[in-house]
Amino acid sequence: MDETMNERTPEQELEAFFGPRPAEPEPIGQLGIVVGGSLSEGLVVKLDRSTVIEGLAVGRYVVVRGRTGRRFFSIVTDVQLDALNPLIQKSPPDTSDPFMAHVYAGTAVFGQLEISPMLVLDSDASEPRPVKTVPSHFTSVYPASEEEVALIFGQEENRGFFHIGEPLEMEGTHVALDLERFVERSAGVFGKTGTGKTFLTRMLLAGLIKEDVAVNLVFDMHNEYGWKGQTEARQEVKGLRQLFPGGEVSVFTLDEASSRRRGSKVDAVVRIGYDRIEPEDVDSLSSLMALSDVQVGALYFLRRILGRDWVGRLLDENDPLAELDVALERGTIHGGTLGAIQRKLGMFRRFDFLQERVQEDPVRQILDYLDRGRNVILEFGRYGNSLEAYILVANYITRRIHEHYVQRTEAALGTREGEPRPLVITIEEAHKFLDPTIARHTIFGTIARELRKYNVTLFIVDQRPSGIDPEVMSQIGTRVTCLLDDEADIRAVFSGISGGATLREVLARLDTRQQALLLGHAVPMPVVVKTRTYGTPAFYAALGVPGGEDAEDVLERGRSLLRGSAEDAEGI
Amino acid sequence: MSASDLQVGRVLRASTRGFALGCAVMQPEIPAFGSFVRAEGQVSGQAIYGLIYDVSVEDDPFVRQFIGANPPEEVVRDQRENRQIPIEVRVLAVGCGDGETIRHCLPAQPPVTLDWLYQCNDEEVRTFTERFDYFRLVLEAREVPADELLAASLRVAAAARPESEREGFLIEAGRELVRLMAGEPTRLEGLLRRLRA
Numbered sequence: 001m002d003e004t005m006n007e008r009t010p011e012q013e014l015e016a017f018f019g020p021r022p023a024e025p026e027p028i029g030q031l032g033i034v035v036g037g038s039l040s041e042g043l044v045v046k047l048d049r050s051t052v053i054e055g056l057a058v059g060r061y062v063v064v065r066g067r068t069g070r071r072f073f074s075i076v077t078d079v080q081l082d083a084l085n086p087l088i089q090k091s092p093p094d095t096s097d098p099f100m101a102h103v104y105a106g107t108a109v110f111g112q113l114e115i116s117p118m119l120v121l122d123s124d125a126s127e128p129r130p131v132k133t134v135p136s137h138f139t140s141v142y143p144a145s146e147e148e149v150a151l152i153f154g155q156e157e158n159r160g161f162f163h164i165g166e167p168l169e170m171e172g173t174h175v176a177l178d179l180e181r182f183v184e185r186s187a188g189v190f191g192k193t194g195t196g197k198t199f200l201t202r203m204l205l206a207g208l209i210k211e212d213v214a215v216n217l218v219f220d221m222h223n224e225y226g227w228k229g230q231t232e233a234r235q236e237v238k239g240l241r242q243l244f245p246g247g248e249v250s251v252f253t254l255d256e257a258s259s260r261r262r263g264s265k266v267d268a269v270v271r272i273g274y275d276r277i278e279p280e281d282v283d284s285l286s287s288l289m290a291l292s293d294v295q296v297g298a299l300y301f302l303r304r305i306l307g308r309d310w311v312g313r314l315l316d317e318n319d320p321l322a323e324l325d326v327a328l329e330r331g332t333i334h335g336g337t338l339g340a341i342q343r344k345l346g347m348f349r350r351f352d353f354l355q356e357r358v359q360e361d362p363v364r365q366i367l368d369y370l371d372r373g374r375n376v377i378l379e380f381g382r383y384g385n386s387l388e389a390y391i392l393v394a395n396y397i398t399r400r401i402h403e404h405y406v407q408r409t410e411a412a413l414g415t416r417e418g419e420p421r422p423l424v425i426t427i428e429e430a431h432k433f434l435d436p437t438i439a440r441h442t443i444f445g446t447i448a449r450e451l452r453k454y455n456v457t458l459f460i461v462d463q464r465p466s467g468i469d470p471e472v473m474s475q476i477g478t479r480v481t482c483l484l485d486d487e488a489d490i491r492a493v494f495s496g497i498s499g500g501a502t503l504r505e506v507l508a509r510l511d512t513r514q515q516a517l518l519l520g521h522a523v524p525m526p527v528v529v530k531t532r533t534y535g536t537p538a539f540y541a542a543l544g545v546p547g548g549e550d551a552e553d554v555l556e557r558g559r560s561l562l563r564g565s566a567e568d569a570e571g572i
Numbered sequence: 573m574s575a576s577d578l579q580v581g582r583v584l585r586a587s588t589r590g591f592a593l594g595c596a597v598m599q600p601e602i603p604a605f606g607s608f609v610r611a612e613g614q615v616s617g618q619a620i621y622g623l624i625y626d627v628s629v630e631d632d633p634f635v636r637q638f639i640g641a642n643p644p645e646e647v648v649r650d651q652r653e654n655r656q657i658p659i660e661v662r663v664l665a666v667g668c669g670d671g672e673t674i675r676h677c678l679p680a681q682p683p684v685t686l687d688w689l690y691q692c693n694d695e696e697v698r699t700f701t702e703r704f705d706y707f708r709l710v711l712e713a714r715e716v717p718a719d720e721l722l723a724a725s726l727r728v729a730a731a732a733r734p735e736s737e738r739e740g741f742l743i744e745a746g747r748e749l750v751r752l753m754a755g756e757p758t759r760l761e762g763l764l765r766r767l768r769a
Contacts, residue, residue, distance in 0.1 A: 084754035093761050099739070099768055100761075103746035108754060 031056070032113065034064060034139045042077055042502050043134060045113040045141045049106025053079060059506045059517065059528030060168045061144035062115055066135040069123025073144065073152055075526055077502045078114035115141070116502045118525035119152060128152055128524060146173040152524050154178060162207030163542070164518070165529030175518075175529050179207055182478050182522040183214040183424050186448050186458040189516075190465045190493055191482025194232070196513055198224050199534045200480060201461050205240055205426065206534075209248050209375050210543055214422040214457075216375040217366065217401065219394045221384040221428045226251040226377040227264035229535075237535030240377060241265060243543055250374050252366065254353045254393065255381020268365055270378060272396060273358035274312035274348070279303045282311075282345070284395040284442050287435070288388050289344045298337050301327070312356055314342050315349065351389050363400040370401070370423060387432060394427055399443040401425075402456055409454045423456045430460035431467030439469035448472040465492040477521030483510040578602070578691040580609055580624075581661055586682035589713070590622060590665050593689050594658030603627050603661045606724020608692035608700060611683035617671035620679040621692070621700055622663035623725050625716040632656040663689070664716050666706040676705035694732035701729035701741075704748040711752060719759065722749070723766035742767050 031051050037043035043064070047053060056079055064072040083089060088108055095101040117135075119128035128151065149167055156163040156176035163174045182204075189204070191197045202225055208214055218225050218240075226249075227239045241249045241264075250267040253259040259266045279299035282289070286296050303310045305323050313319045327333045348354050369376050378397070383389035405420050412418035427433060427444065439445035447458050449472065458476075465473060466488035474496035481493050490507055494500030497519055503526055507517050510528065519526035532539060580603050581595030591611070595603060603609075603624050611620045635651060643651075668679040683689070692700065700706075710725075711718050726745050730738040746764050753760040 084750070085757050087757050091757065093757070093764075097768070099743065099746070100764060102743045103750060103764055107747045107750040108757070108760075 029142070031062060031141045031143060032111075034135055034137060034141060035112075036137075037114070037134065039117070039131070039134050042114050042116040043074065045115055047106075047111035047113065049110070051111065053081070053111035055169070056111075056113065057168050058509050061149065061170070061527070062113070062141050063144045063148055064115075064117065064135045064139050064141050066139055070135070071121045071148070072117040072131060072135050073119040073121070073128060073148065073525060074115040074117040074141075075503070075506070075528075076113050077116045078505050080112040080114065081109065082112050083109045113141075114502075121151070126151075144170070146170070149173050149175065153527070160211050160213055162204075162211055163532065164203070164207070165514075165516070165531040168515075168528050168530065175527055177204075177207065177518070178522050179211050179213045183208065183422055183457055184452055185477025185521050186460065186475060187424075187478040187480070187520075187522070188430070188458075188460045188462065188465070188476045189480045189482070190462055190484060190489070191516070192463050192484055192486075192489075194512065195482035195510075196516075196531070197461055197463070197482060198222075198229065199231075199237075200482065200516060200531055201225075201426065201459070202229065202240065203532060203534045203539075204459075204480070205375075206243055206543060208424060209240060209244055212373070214424045215370050215373055216377075216424050216426060216459075217370060217397075218375070218377040218426040219390065219397075219428065220377050220379045221390050223258070223262060223264070223379045223381065223384060225426075226379050227259075227262065231535065235535070238540065238545070239264075240375070243540070243545055244375075245545075248373075248375060249377060250369050251377050251379060252362070253379040253381055254383050254389070255379070258381030259379055264379065266379075267369075268362075270353060270362040270365075270393070271358040271360070272354050272362060272393070274315070274354060274356055275308045276358070276361070277311045277354075277396070280399065281392060281396045284433075284438070285388055285392055287438060288391065289347065291341075291344060294334075295337055295341055295344075298333055298341060301333060302338075302341070311345060311348065314345055347388060351383065351386075351392075353383065353389075353393075363397055363404075366397060367401060367404055371420070373421060387429065390429070391432060394433070395443060398425055398447070402443055402447060402454065405454045405456050420455050422452070424459050425456065426459040426461065428461045430458075430462040431464045434460070434468040434472045436469040439472050445469065445472055448475045463489075465489050468492065470495055478518070478523070479520045481507060481510075481517045481519070482515065483512050484508070578693070580689045580691050581658070583611065583683050583685055583687045583689065584658070584660065585685070588665060588678050588680070588682050590625075590715075591663050591682055591689075593661045593663065595661060596655055596658055597653055598627075598629070598659055602691055603659070604728075606721055607728050608697050608725065609663055609689045610692050610696065611687050611689045613668070613679070613683070614681055619669040619671070619674075620665060620683055621667040621669065621674070622665045622689075623706075623710065623721060624661055625664050625721045626660075626662035628660045628662075630657045630660060661689075664710065664713055664721070666709050667700060674700055676703060676709065678709070697729050697732040701726075701732075701745075704745055707748060707752055719763045719766065723763060726767055 030048055032045045032047040034043050035046045056076060058076050058079060060076045062074050062076060064074060066072060093100055093104055095104060117131045120131045121128040153176050154161050156174050160178060160180040161176040162179050164177045165175055166173055167175055189197050189201050205216055205218065205225065208216055220226055225240055227241050229237050229239055231237060241251050251264060252268045252270050253266045254270050256269045282299055283296055302314065305327065306313050313321065324333065328335055366376050380390060405423065408420045433442055433444040444458060447456050473492055479493055484490050484493065484507060490504055506528060510517060514531050515528060516531055517526060517528050581593040584592045584594045605624055605627060607624050609622050609624060613620055634656060638647065638651065665678055667674055667676045707722060710722050726742060730741050733741055746767060749760060749763060
């Protein structure tokens with residue numbers, strides 16, 4: 001007996017103790033074999049007879065298991081029907097006889113996939129790397145397994161990773177987004193109206209806040225991110241403030257009355273004094289206000305002559321503007337130009353958040369919050385319907401915050417200490433800010449172009465990516481794209497992405513709801529996901545909101561327990 | 573594999589592509605169009621396999637005379653069972669074996685004159701038709717009615733299998749035919765229909 005024990009290998013010892021090791025998991029059934037293709041155009045896979053073509057969809061993940069043990073991770077970009085002889089399409093056989101149908105299926109006629117290999121994993125490596133070659137003819141193709149998806153995207157349990165959804169046809173498999181990489185460069189959520197951009201953006205913001213990879217400033221045009229939002233079926237869902245009751249999220253508002261009506265808990269009201277507005281802020285509205293180049297030039301002249309209070313004085317009908325007399329006389333500024341500027345600036349009177357004099361500096365307030373790691377959501381209330389108000393305020397605040405970040409980053413140059421926390425600024429209707437004609441002049445164009453140099457990146461939400469300056473678009477690192485119909489928009493989304501053309505079909509075939517194509521910097525390879533459902537008890541629970549109760553409910557329940565008045569206190 | 577000893581006839585003339593044999597009497601199902609036959613090779617254990625593609629009954633002077641004379645029944649039987657001229661059976665060579673393996677190819681040498689040809693039994697037919705490489709030899713043979721011959725041989729091969737395996741066998745054979753005859757979809761469809769006939 002002893003001899004037998006001595007002869008055992010360590011593996012056998014362990015197996016004797018723990019029982020036999022489970023066998024290596026068998027790959028899930030083969031889909032087909034590689035029959036052609038190229039690295040640039042993608043591979044052609046002839047489907048096995050047993051593979052149900054209707055069960056495959058563009059955007060699905062497959063793995064080609066090469067002969068040298070390499071695994072080529074690929075995405076399905078097209079699904080086709082083909083025949084050995086094209087004549088069969090003109091004169092199809094009678095397949096009402098099951099025998100004939102069995103014989104023809106998979107032989108005379110068969111299904112084909114076009115797949116685009118993206119990553120390759122060597123047999124002895126643990127990290128996939130970009131693909132530089134193709135597998136040989138007749139190599140087997142399998143659906144990707146859950147482990148393989150986790151190998152590519154990382155585990156959601158890892159710090160900085162956030163479960164964003166499930167790959168197509170892989171229910172229960174989680175795709176984790178590397179948020180650290182997501183905030184390294186500007187990112188965008190695109191999709192036509194009604195495809196769930198807002199819900200997706202809110203979920204991504206929730207991930208950024210939960211994982212604490214960056215601090216966020218959200219210009220909330222339609223008041224959907226802060227306290228609560230609504231589904232299309234008019235069901236209420238919790239906003240970020242409710243999801244993170246621990247003070248991680250603060251809500252600022254431009255329209256206190258609107259916030260109060262909506263029951264939104266507000267931390268501060270933003271007011272901007274006329275004396276703080278600079279010509280650059282008005283310049284950003286030049287297209288909306290129809291300011292000509294001459295009028296824009298005149299703004300800077302007026303600021304110089306009239307001083308800090310220039311806007312207030314131009315709006316004051318009783319102010320004689322005596323300093324301008326000489327200029328008007330000399331013709332430095334034309335009377336008509338001055339009158340036009342005064343009329344156009346008159347729009348500011350409609351915005352109650354713009355006031356003659358304001359004690360507090362809203363930018364300072366927001367910066368204080370951001371520096372303390374608190375995420376700020378600025379609700380626009382009724383001003384969300386005014387694009388002028390949205391662009392003016394977003395530009396006004398962002399320009400100054402960016403300046404602050406530039407100064408602080410430069411001050412900290414050479415040492416990591418004192419560097420400001422990475423900031424992500426979320427803007428909606430981004431094409432209005434990043435239109436090719438104005439992108440070079442607005443602060444958002446600058447931020448998008450300078451990458452993460454000053455620790456500020458953009459998170460843009462838009463339904464018309466074709467309206468965004470191509471130079472800016474090429475700098476958008478991660479693109480989360482819901483369904484897009486317009487050819488120009490689809491082209492814009494793929495600009496600057498190598499191999500993007502092969503994914504066009506994938507994008508054009510997305511479901512109208514809860515499906516998105518992720519590609520770019522934060523994902524090792526493009527992926528189509530069925531996005532998580534925001535607003536379900538399971539989602540709230542995953543973010544640590546117990547039972548989907550809101551913070552007030554939890555507080556009230558706690559008070560009741562302490563007072564001993566709660567119905568369920570007996571059991572405690 | 574146990575070899576059959578059911579004699580079909582003796583070799584009249586032969587080549588590596590096929591051979592003709594003569595038999596005295598026509599029995600039920602022997603010889604039959606599309607059935608598998610085997611001849612012994614020159615070396616012990618070798619076998620040459622073929623498919624019967626033609627059975628012809630030639631006339632002779634006696635038969636010609638009797639046709640118009642309305643012969644009695646015993647004379648008719650005598651003419652059928654003791655023929656002056658043998659029934660000629662033509663066979664297409666489709667494979668050869670060395671006692672262990674069967675290859676679907678033309679034999680190196682034909683059988684010699686007056687060698688016996690045997691009808692393959694079910695086990696031999698099943699073994700021979702485990703693969704379908706002989707299809708090409710049949711399809712490329714000019715002198716034979718290839719489609720009819722293949723269909724008949726496959727029906728024979730299906731019948732040599734248990735009932736439960738016949739449909740699956742014919743489907744697999746059909747798929748091989750699809751691969752070989754993809755360029756002629758109409759002909760293919762006709763052939764596939766004959767498999768079911």
